[in-house]
Amino acid sequence: MKFKSILAGVALAITAATGSLAEKTKVGFVYVGPVTDFGWTYEHDQGRKAVEAAFGDKVETFYVESVPEGPDSERVMTDMALKGADLIFTTSFGYMDPTINVAAKFPNVKFEHATGYKQADNVSVYSARFYEGRAVQGHIAGHMTKSNIVGYIGSFPIPEVIRGINSAYIHAKDVNPDVQFKIIWAYTWFDPTKEADAAKVLIEQGADVVLQHTDSTAPQAAAQAAGNVITFGQASDMAEYGPKPRVSSIIDNWGPYYVARTQAVMDGTWASTSTWDGIGAGMVGIGEITSAVPTDVKASAEALLSRLRDGSYHAFTGPVNKQDGSAWLARGETADDGTLAGMGFYVEGIDSEMPN
Amino acid sequence: MDLSAINPTLLVASLMVASTPILLAAIGELVVEKSGILNLGVEGMMIIGAICGFAAAVVTGSPMVGFLCAAIGGAAVSVIFAVLTQYFLSNQVASGLALTLFGLGLSAMIGQSYVGIKPPTTYKLDLPLISDVPILGPILFSHDFTVYAALVLVLGVWWFLKYTRGGLILRAVGESHDAAHALGYKVVRVRFMAIMFGGACAGLGGAALSLVRVPQWTEGMTAGSGWIALAIVVFASWKPERVLLGAYLFGGVAILQLNLQAAGVSIPVEYLSMSPYLITIVVLVAMSANRAKSALNAPAALGRVFHASR
Structure with missing residues (x-):
């Protein structure tokens, strides 16, 4: 000491x-x-x-x-x-x-x-608020899947990732009631070998859409090799895998925030804050929806995107039940940030057990 | 939970692909250890092979050139180990560990400009009718050539060790280097060649990872495969056919774990991930419990320094 x-x-x-x-x-x-x-x-x-x-x-x-x-x-x-x-x-x-x-x-x-x-x-x-981007991905995934099986590669079972799975599932199910999610936890943020294996296994088990919450492009490569599978860029555009398998992406945009915070330190005005911005504030960007997506799906996805952007729609709007069937959000009710920040449960319909 | 979602045929087919890198590295290490040398640098040689193969394939556009360069790269770094242990008589364990650290660092340096690049596609066997035969087609006739190359290599090593004069000399050197030396065999030369063969195999294993299984280059992408290969050699009690079994078993656990997860079975992943190592420990304990039997299996001169003056 x-x-x-x-x-x-x-x-x-x-x-x-x-x-x-x-x-x-x-x-x-x-x-x-x-x-x-x-x-x-x-x-x-x-x-x-x-x-x-x-x-x-x-x-x-x-x-x-x-x-x-x-x-x-x-x-x-x-x-x-x-x-x-x-x-x-x-x-x-x-x-x-x-x-x-x-x-x-x-x-x-x-x-x-x-x-x-x-x-x-x-x-x-x-x-x-990556989950806003996940809503758009889920919407496209629900429309695009033919096997009705969507694969999801999670990193760690933490609230951020669980929110993404729930949001994608809710919006996929909105447009496709038969959709089913298969979830693999890779227990890593970045391990191309594991991510590639996970993507291959999901594809072998029938998934024709693979969502990832891990950071490498290996699942994109696996989907490309498999042929008729679509993916979404994670954190970065991953545009080199477009127009297919990568049909859209979530792009994190940290620059403006980092500049503002550095400015605050220079000015001596820095104070401890909690910031959680989404599509509206520009912290979450949605990468171009490619030509592999039919125009009507693209149009409805963009309509959803603009409603998320102007705040007229919240990605978690009731009625939504928890996985065990208990009520969470009543009709028209939106989730509060506290619950979202600590989210530790799946929503109703996801047929998978969450690891401890 | 829906176990019917797991297709056994595809499971076997994909575990063969997933096991190929460790199988290649393990069969090379088996030959090295049979000659009485313990090279703990498998991980380092693998990752050098991974980047050499990847870089060569990207530059030339030919995966075959990539695999060739991977073997050369792996063998080249193993020469460092060979010179250190055979001519300077340095400690094999320390030299091997140093080789691993060196390989990880060097590969990261070479690989800086190759991150995020897509390599050329490796040729995959696709015979019009035969590849579509149910069950056998996907398992036997629809892989890239590394899967077959690894199997042929295992068969070749088994035959070489068992039926050829060269194999007999190699084993003699590994059992008692003094006796082999007294008989006039070139102990150092034999071991030098065995080490280079092991390096080339590990290099191929690395390339199978970076060019076929992932296929991508990232720093540290072997992520412990080299250590698993070492464990497999012990698990297999230095027998080529058991190396094949061990590699498919160890590779299979990783794939099975993902399949179970996707099928909705909630299993503690940690247990499955540690199971290959647990099995190895159990095998080691079982082997050492029976001294007479273990003496038959492990090369008697394994890890011992040889100097002709003694």
Whole structure:
């Protein structure tokens, strides 16, 4: 403890010294995958580049990629804080407790944790309403499936992923009452081998639509090899797999948020906040719906998209029951953010057990 | 839960594909260990093969050139290990571990500009009538050539070890290098060649992963396959036919686990994921319980340093 506080003191002194010389704001990023995954981490890195583009010489950014979730990430964050970072973005759910722990040791460093729910005086949380994009995907999937089997590759059974499955299912079922979801948990955010195997197994079991909540393009490649299967880009556009198998995508757009938060640190106006923006605010983008989708389906998907964008429709609007048949949302009722943030149940109709 | 959704034919067919990388690496390591060398660098050689094969296939547009370069790449890094252990008499365990770490790092460096690229498609067997025969068609006649190459290789290694003079010499070197040396066999040369063969096989295994199974390049994509290959050799008690069984079993567990999940069976994934290693431990314990039998199986000189002066 003593050694750590000495280190922290030295770091503060260095920060103060260099700060008075250069006046550069230092922003660190902790990534769960490689910046070249063309998925989740790639988009966060685009956000980092947006910060550099916006502030030029006034900012210095650095990142560490492929940081395992858990204790090792604490070491990386501590290292960044000791190097004098003013603001650190930790960009995966599993960094939640490590972020809180490290933040407690460095009260003067601001932290921003993506997709979590634990805040502190110097820890903000931010996420995007990916489930709005999942609604559009579910709508297209329900229309496009001929086998009525939709495969879904989940990463970890956490609220963010479960929300996506529920939202996709509700909107697929809306347009196709016979649709069935098959769900595989890969227990990884990024492992092309596992993701490819999972996609192949889903296809072998009859799925002709594969949705993924993992970050690599391997499921796209597997679908392409299988032939008559469609997919959706995850986190990033993955347009190189269009017009088929990839027929649309969810694109994360972190740049504007990262620029705004860096600006707040520069101005001294940074405060701990909880941000959860969706399609309307531009944090979630929907990639081009390709020619492989019939025009009437494309039109109805775009109509759904515009209703989500202007806020006239909520992706979780009743009547919706929970998987065990108990009532959740009454007719016309929309889900509150608290329930959504901690969502730990499937909606009625999903024929799969959730792992613990 | 709907187990009928699992098609046994497709399950067998896809486990054959999924097992091919570890089968190739394991059969190579078996030959290495039969010569009395323990090379723990399989993972490193595999990943070097994965990137060499991928890069060559992308640059030339030919998967065959890719596989060739993968074998050469795997053999080339194994030469480092061979020189260290055969000429400088360094510790095999430490050298092997170093080779794994070196391979992972080097492959990441070579691979930087190959992330996110699609490789050319590998030729897949598709015989007009035969591939459509129910059950046998998908299992036997509709794979890419690596699946067949791996099977042929297993058969070849079995035949070589059992029926040829070369195989006898290799085994003699692995059982007692002093005796083999006294008889005039070139212990170091035999082992050098065995190590390079093992490297080439591991390289092919890596390419089967990056060019066929995924097919994509990502850093660290072997994700422990090399260690599983090592475990399979022990599990198989150094017998080629059992290596085949072990590889299909270990590969099968991974595929079965996904199939069960998709069919809606909620099973603790952790148990299935650890089962290959558990089986290996059980086999090791069972083998060491019966000393006379285990002495027959493991090459007697495995892991021991040889120097002609002794």
